[in-house]
Amino acid sequence: GTAATHFQSFIISSTTPYQTLTMNENKRDRICVIGACNVDLITYVDRFPKPGETIRGKSMKTGFGGKGANQAVQAAKLGSKVSMIGKLGKDSYGVDTIKNFEKYGVDTKHVFTVEDPEISSGLAPITVDTSSGQNSIVIIGGANERLSQEEIESCRSTIASSSWLVAQLELPQKSSLQAMRIAKEEKTKVILNPTPAVSDLPQGNTNSKRSSVLL
Secondary structure, X not given: OOHHHHHHOOOOEOOOOHHHHOOOOOOOOEEEEEOOOEXXXXXXXXXXXXXXXXXXXXXXXXXXXXXXXXXXXXXXHXXXXXXXXXXXXXXXXXXXXXXXXXXXOOEEEEEEEOOOOXXXXXXXXEEEEOOOOOEEEOOEOHHHHHOOHHHHHOOHHHHHOOOEEEEOOOOOHHXXXXXXXXXXXXXXXXXXXXXXXXXXXXXOOOOOOEOXXXX
16 A cells, blocks of 8 residues: 555544543653654855855854654653664764763664765754845755664564654655554554655544544
8 A cells, every 4th residue: 555554554543632642651751763863064154155156154063853863852851761763874973963862861772873884874964044044954864764674673672662652754654664563563652743744645634533643
């Protein structure tokens, strides 16, 4: 079937009051997140350069991103026990990402590393026009796109011991789907955050008896 059909099988019933979806069970504080780990490379300029033009920037900074990585860190900040499933490159960005996870207590035993040194960690070069507030972003999936089926399967016990599996659409769809199938088999609830937008996924309908549960 289509990806839309597969994703629909993981939609959680909305007939249960939203309050009961908060973590109030024995495993209430155990969350497993599968998603992208990126480093943002942010450059600030007075204006965007024209094609072929070189201009001087005002400043530059780096930050940690990727929807999955962000969700994992935020859940850990709120006091949950969080495990991250992802993949990084053999580069300084990957080293720094692991350090950032560890800083907030996120379990990184399932954050894998690519063998090929030519494949970078996920990156997001961002240019910000300070005069208008507009920005332009280029996403480089890098190692995020190399998470294998075998690696995801090796995370089964961690998914099974979690109350929730959180997934998004930044990784290749087959990766998120495999993790969600494991969660379904292990009776772990799934939260799908359907971003970034993908054209062939079903649209949520908050008036229907079944709707997506989003972060």
